[in-house]
Amino acid sequence: MTHVIADDAEAVAVAAEPAAKFAREAALRDAERILPRAELDELSDSGLPGITVPRSHGGAEVTARTLGEVVRLLSAADSGIGQIPQNHFFFVEVLKENGLPNLRPASSSA
Numbered sequence: 001m002t003h004v005i006a007d008d009a010e011a012v013a014v015a016a017e018p019a020a021k022f023a024r025e026a027a028l029r030d031a032e033r034i035l036p037r038a039e040l041d042e043l044s045d046s047g048l049p050g051i052t053v054p055r056s057h058g059g060a061e062v063t064a065r066t067l068g069e070v071v072r073l074l075s076a077a078d079s080g081i082g083q084i085p086q087n088h089f090f091f092v093e094v095l096k097e098n099g100l101p102n103l104r105p106a107s108s109s110a
Contacts, residue, residue, distance in 0.1 A: 003047035004058065008066040011051045015070040018042050019077035026078035036081055043074075049085060052092045 005011050022039050029036055043049070052067060053059020062070075067089060075082025 002045050002050075005047040005051055005060045007060055008062045011048065011060055011062050011066050012069050012073070014046050015048060015073045018046055018048075019073040021077075022074070022081055023077035026081075029078070030080065036078065039078070039081055040084065043081065043085065049088055052089050052096075054096060 003014070005014055018039070021042070022036070028034070029039075048070060050058070051060045051062045051070065053061065055061045071082055071086060071089075073082075074085070
């Protein structure tokens with residue numbers, strides 16, 4: 001079951017755990033061109049993909065600083081894994097800014 005992260009502090013703490021694990025075999029995955037399927041499943045289950053979702057929609061709505069720290073931790077461990085969720089976070093932001101009203105945060109105007 002996917003964990004739901006509550007706030008900025010938890011997001012950073014949660015990111016540090018899989019990052020340490022991902023770092024152990026990052027060089028092997030890179031050298032052998034092994035897709036990090038299990039690692040991405042673990043990342044998804046950790047709840048990190050939901051950290052930029054607005055609180056009004058059940059997410060942690062972390063600050064940009066926290067998001068940067070999470071991406072830094074993941075990228076330092078395995079640059080490929082760190083790069084993957086950046087697209088996800090971008091599209092969540094697109095939905096927050098340009099999505100239908102029911103997809104926008106409750107505090108958003110328009």
